[in-house]
Amino acid sequence: MSSHPNCDAFVDKLLTWYDDNGRHHLPWRKNDASPFEVLVAELMLQQTSVEQVQEVFEEFVEKFPNPDSVVAVSEEEISEEIEPLGLQKRTKYFRKASHRIIEQHGGHVPDERSELLDLHGAGEYTAASVLAHAHGKDAVAVDTNVARVLSRVFGLDAADDPNAAENWDLAERSSPTGRCSDYLHALIDFGSTVCTASNPKCSDCPVADLCDYAE
DNA sequence: AAACCGGGGCT
């Protein structure tokens, strides 16, 4: 646990807020979402809004529920499905990652950080996300939302830098054992609806009383 | 360390 005096209280209030206000309906957060579906969602969500991903995710995983189904079709068939998302390079991510999962991991999405990092298109954030959301492991992933929320609440210098070690350290020290997946989803939902980049809703924030940033 | 990818929404 963190040495920061407000840490436990912050996590507690955030998780309570998440229970009531989180986007629990998102298809890739379903309890029975497969590890491959989680990986697909994480790749789609890179620099892409949730609303855009919602438009294509379910049809994609219905057509391509596993790595075998991805490599079985032409590049054009994959590209066609994700075209509305932009960042067309991800077509190659899906194909290369699927090939590696089949050849190196028997068709199953790996559950070790180093193996996930070897998948094309998966960096530190995506690897940690898959560990937490697909395999239930205690791993933290810091994106722009998480970095912004943590740095604001705890008054860090690395304001909105997802690559700053300061933010990853704080995320790890504050993360509740056994509930990393919920905690990360909570931080993201909170960062995208309340603790927003511009015009944050501090006047309607459940943790404003212990936040270094709130006025 | 910086460039680049990308369509869509918001300002």
Place this chain on the structure above:
DNA sequence: AGCCCAGGTTT
């Protein structure tokens, strides 16, 4: 017109 979005790869 400019900035941002569940970042990562390439130069």
